[in-house]
Amino acid sequence: MYLNLRERRQLNRLLTPYAESPETAPMKEYTQHGAVSTFDHCRRVTERSYWLSRRLGWKVDDSALVTGAFLHDFYLYDWHDPRPGGKLHGFTHPAAACENARRCFHIGKKEQDIIRSHMWPLTLFHAPNSREALLVSLADKWCSLEETLLQRYPRHT
Ligand SMILES: [Fe+2]
Ligand SMILES: [Fe+2]
Numbered sequence: 001m002y003l004n005l006r007e008r009r010q011l012n013r014l015l016t017p018y019a020e021s022p023e024t025a026p027m028k029e030y031t032q033h034g035a036v037s038t039f040d041h042c043r044r045v046t047e048r049s050y051w052l053s054r055r056l057g058w059k060v061d062d063s064a065l066v067t068g069a070f071l072h073d074f075y076l077y078d079w080h081d082p083r084p085g086g087k088l089h090g091f092t093h094p095a096a097a098c099e100n101a102r103r104c105f106h107i108g109k110k111e112q113d114i115i116r117s118h119m120w121p122l123t124l125f126h127a128p129n130s131r132e133a134l135l136v137s138l139a140d141k142w143c144s145l146e147e148t149l150l151q152r153y154p155r156h157t
Helices: 005-019 025-029 038-056 062-070 086-105 109-116 131-150
Strands: 031-033
Touching (some): 005 038, 025 038, 038 062, 038 131, 086 109
């Protein structure tokens, strides 16, 4: 599951403004699954989404894909803490992440939709309505399964 040099360069060019932003740095402090921070989970989901788009040969908006994928869990709290999202975290965090992404990065409608729909079908009324949203939703489930059940953390780059 590796990206070639050209793919890696393009992904890094699109990802760096978000990954090196002080706004996303707090995600490094929050645990997502097991030994994986929210930041690393978001980076893995971004790489997996991008890799999937290339290997499936789908024509996608790379910028929207990378932005939506990296910010899909930009909710900025530790979901293991019983307070912020509580038991409803699974249902509520896409909206929280979307609001933070709008506030910090002024993301567009397509990117917002990617974030809002990544938990579908849990969030019944926010289904993926673009290839990019479908890829991120799929990559998120795939990566989450690896991180929780298999405890595998492969990187693509
Ligand atoms: Fe999520
Ligand atoms: Fe996620």
